[in-house]
Amino acid sequence: xxxxxxxxxxAAEISQRVHAGDISIREVADxxxxxxxxxxxxxxxxxxxxxxNIAAQVKDQDxxxxxxxxxxxxxxxxxxxxxxxxxxxxxxxxSKMLENFRPPYDAHVVERLVAAGALIFGKTNCxxxxxxxxxxxxxxxxVRNPWxxxxxxxxxxxxxxxxxxxxxxxxxxxxxxGGSIRQPAAFCGIYGLKPTYGTVSRYGLIAYGSSxxxxxxxxxxxxxxxxxxxxxxxxxxxxxxxxxxxPFQTRNGLGTADIxxxxxxxxxxxxxxxAGLDEPTRQALSKAVDVYKDLGAEIKEVSLPSLKYSISAxxxxxxxxxxxxxxxxxxxxxxxxxxxxxATLRDVYQQTRSHGFGxxxxxxxxxxxxxxxAGYYDAYYAKATAARRLISTEFTSAFANVDWLISxxxxxxxxxxxxxxxxxxxxxxxxxxxxxxxxxxxPALSVPCGWDEKGLPIxxxxxxxxxxxxxxxxxxxxxxxxxxxxxxxxxxx
Amino acid sequence: MSGDAAGRAASIDSSTVxxxxxxANLVLTDEEVSYYQRHLSxxxxxxxxxxxxxxxxxxxxxxxxxAFALKPQERLDQTQPSLDxxxxxxxxxxxxxxxFQVPRIID
Numbered sequence: 001x002x003x004x005x006x007x008x009x010x011a012a013e014i015s016q017r018v019h020a021g022d023i024s025i026r027e028v029a030d031x032x033x034x035x036x037x038x039x040x041x042x043x044x045x046x047x048x049x050x051x052x053n054i055a056a057q058v059k060d061q062d063x064x065x066x067x068x069x070x071x072x073x074x075x076x077x078x079x080x081x082x083x084x085x086x087x088x089x090x091x092x093x094x095s096k097m098l099e100n101f102r103p104p105y106d107a108h109v110v111e112r113l114v115a116a117g118a119l120i121f122g123k124t125n126c127x128x129x130x131x132x133x134x135x136x137x138x139x140x141x142x143v144r145n146p147w148x149x150x151x152x153x154x155x156x157x158x159x160x161x162x163x164x165x166x167x168x169x170x171x172x173x174x175x176x177x178g179g180s181i182r183q184p185a186a187f188c189g190i191y192g193l194k195p196t197y198g199t200v201s202r203y204g205l206i207a208y209g210s211s212x213x214x215x216x217x218x219x220x221x222x223x224x225x226x227x228x229x230x231x232x233x234x235x236x237x238x239x240x241x242x243x244x245x246x247p248f249q250t251r252n253g254l255g256t257a258d259i260x261x262x263x264x265x266x267x268x269x270x271x272x273x274x275a276g277l278d279e280p281t282r283q284a285l286s287k288a289v290d291v292y293k294d295l296g297a298e299i300k301e302v303s304l305p306s307l308k309y310s311i312s313a314x315x316x317x318x319x320x321x322x323x324x325x326x327x328x329x330x331x332x333x334x335x336x337x338x339x340x341x342x343a344t345l346r347d348v349y350q351q352t353r354s355h356g357f358g359x360x361x362x363x364x365x366x367x368x369x370x371x372x373x374a375g376y377y378d379a380y381y382a383k384a385t386a387a388r389r390l391i392s393t394e395f396t397s398a399f400a401n402v403d404w405l406i407s408x409x410x411x412x413x414x415x416x417x418x419x420x421x422x423x424x425x426x427x428x429x430x431x432x433x434x435x436x437x438x439x440x441x442x443p444a445l446s447v448p449c450g451w452d453e454k455g456l457p458i459x460x461x462x463x464x465x466x467x468x469x470x471x472x473x474x475x476x477x478x479x480x481x482x483x484x485x486x487x488x489x490x491x492x493x
Numbered sequence: 494m495s496g497d498a499a500g501r502a503a504s505i506d507s508s509t510v511x512x513x514x515x516x517a518n519l520v521l522t523d524e525e526v527s528y529y530q531r532h533l534s535x536x537x538x539x540x541x542x543x544x545x546x547x548x549x550x551x552x553x554x555x556x557x558x559x560a561f562a563l564k565p566q567e568r569l570d571q572t573q574p575s576l577d578x579x580x581x582x583x584x585x586x587x588x589x590x591x592x593f594q595v596p597r598i599i600d
Contacts, residue, residue: 015524102581166537240566312540323517330518332593337586349518362519363529366510367536369517383543390546 004031007490010172011076011224012251013260015117018065018075024396025065025075029058029119035168036122036394041152043144043493045163047082048090049122049194051313065115070118072231078113079164079172081157082123083130084215085112085204088118093206095128097356107204108239109173109215109232115404116231122171124159128358129326130175130208132156133183133431136140136421137360138187144417145187146491147456154184157218159232161347162190164218165491171228172218177209179409179434181216186409186459189491191476192218192227194434196460196466198243200229201236207325210241212438221427224336225274225445229469250470259343261295266475267302267402269463272433278412280452285408288449288460292406293480300402307436309387314435316371316384323368326361329353363424366453392440399465404475407433409446409459423486437463445472448485455489504534 004027009017017023022456033051040046058075065074080086083093085103087110092098110120127137135143135158143158145151146166153162157174161184163174174181176194185192193216200215207213217228234247268289272280293299331337331352338351371380398405410433420427437444442463447459460479464472480486510530514521522531551582578591587594 018496027560051494101584104583232540237566237568242566244566261502309543309546312543315536327518331586332595333581334584339587339596343596345598346518347597350520353518354520357519359528362517362521362525363532365517366513366529367533370509370513370533370537373513373516378599379544380537380540383546384540386546387543424532425539428536 004028006035006167007220007487009170010221011073011219012221012227014076014170017022019070025058025062025119028075028077029054032169035044038492039166039168040122040163042170043146043149043162043166043237044141045124045143045166045168046079046161047092047094047120047125047140047159049302053089054121055121060118061117069117072227073113074117076118076171076300077121077169078118078228079121079124079160080110081126081160081172081174083126083175083206083208084109084173085206086120086123089123091123091206092140093129094126094140095141095356095358095361097329099139099333099336103204103455105204108201108236110204112232115198119130122162124157126159126171127156127180128361129206129322130156130177130180131322131360133179133427134415134420135159135184136417137213137358139358142417145414145456146493147189147414148415148454149493151456152187152417154410154414155472156180156184157476158184160218161185161190161447163194164188164220165190167220170219171224173215173228173232174218175205175208175213175215176438177212177318178438181218182434182459183431184446185218185446186448186461189451189457190218190220191222191448192216192445192446193225193229193469193472194437195229195233195469196443198241199233199245199248199443199467201242203236203238206460207321209321210325211258211321212318214438222473222480223251223254223346224255225476226473247314248469249267250473253470256475258480259295261292261297261475261478262473264297265300265402266292266297267300267398267405269307269405269407270301270303271305271307272407276411276432278452279455280450281408281410281412281458284458285406288479290404291479295478295482302398302402302405304398304436306387306390306392306394310391310436310439311428311432312397313384313387313391313439314431315367316380317388317439319368320363320372320381321368323365323372326357326365329356333357340345359368360424388439391436395436395440395442403464404468404472405463407461407463409433409461413452413454413456413458433461442466443469443472445476447479449479449483450485451489505530505537
């Protein structure tokens, strides 16, 4: 009988104990199957999971372990956001459009996880085609926040974040086009890393905004965030934007992390602390900055005036790219098909798309189509790309003077279910702290840094220059070891 | 569409919503046209702030101006194995032999 208890083991510890023969992969799987059976429906975190499929994976990973292979994720359950392809396993993007789609291949990240000994434990709910900030735009119902089930978990990767926060798996993958890993990580009180653009292959990720999308990890500790990132990072020739670099080894660096931050220069982004920031978030961030000060870091105020353009630039560029990327869903090669008697090819396209896409997806497709259309391209899309360049240039200048930047991950804690769903613009405005990072292709990590008076988690965002993931994780570890938030509260759901 | 082409105080009329929907291969109900007219107008009004950026001063963005410049990744132009036809067809709603089936487009 295993001694596994909820919230008791990290992914790193599971792998270590499995290798030591202290617990078996079967025991780990049984424990998480029981938790999934008990809580996944209540939180609506999972779109697919299957106990027999997990049992087959246990057998495969056990054989690899018995052959003497050293597996960094031996027996570790990992949940996968449902816009990442899994061979033969439903991948719906939380859309009616793909309700019966079973990809014929695995995404690069899934191949990497399986090779590292992980158990692919299921597919998680999210906003349809990753478009949203609350995980309410799902054709299969909203995800609930384990800290209070009347609140949203954030989005679009809300199912992954809520499941990890509820310990339905120790780690999960999400995707981040404008904050879709970091914001749900903040709302659910866990870590979420958006890697540098090009460090994790997008092969097998169903595209939303191709110049912005990145896959990244969710975890409840810095060490697990690093472990999962290391496994999924590195070059893949099947993604033409994949950097020709070897996989990261950030977890090795963390083992020797010096908790002193003497000599480190941290920038406080003035624009992110302006109006719109709620008081509990402001206070939590202020305390976190004090922690860094006490650890010896030099704190500087930094101004990035072009951040004011980030919401406009993002929502024009992302939707323009989405309008092209989602043109492939036409009912012919995959996904649902609507075809009335006597329908022409164009009728099939129109009927299928009108029936298959949800309200927000249609809105973003139309916005993107509009800004790329004749007569409007220069006024909108070209201006947005100019703003993107300004934002990117200002980040580069800032990193000449500081090692990383700190901001809130979101100006507020989680919203009530239904609070913003009727007002898309208000929802877009809530993404103010995360969008610029994607426009500039930078890495950023959301770090849990406290709770508001309602008991909802608050997140701090660390933003670094390109390829500075190890430095960001070390910075987060220094905070984690000092502030000691992790494990001090456990969600009741 | 009313308002100047630089995007200030943009509002979008119902015929433009229908035209854009057509370009995107979507058919909207009257209720949807009204919904999208209202929300797209608000969004276009908001993004009108970009009109104040002097484009000639900053130039257009391309991937090489990312903080971490993207260098084009090249690979040898060699044929790689692709999906078997039966695997490629497995998710299609209608097939015929080894092809995807579509409505007749030539009489």
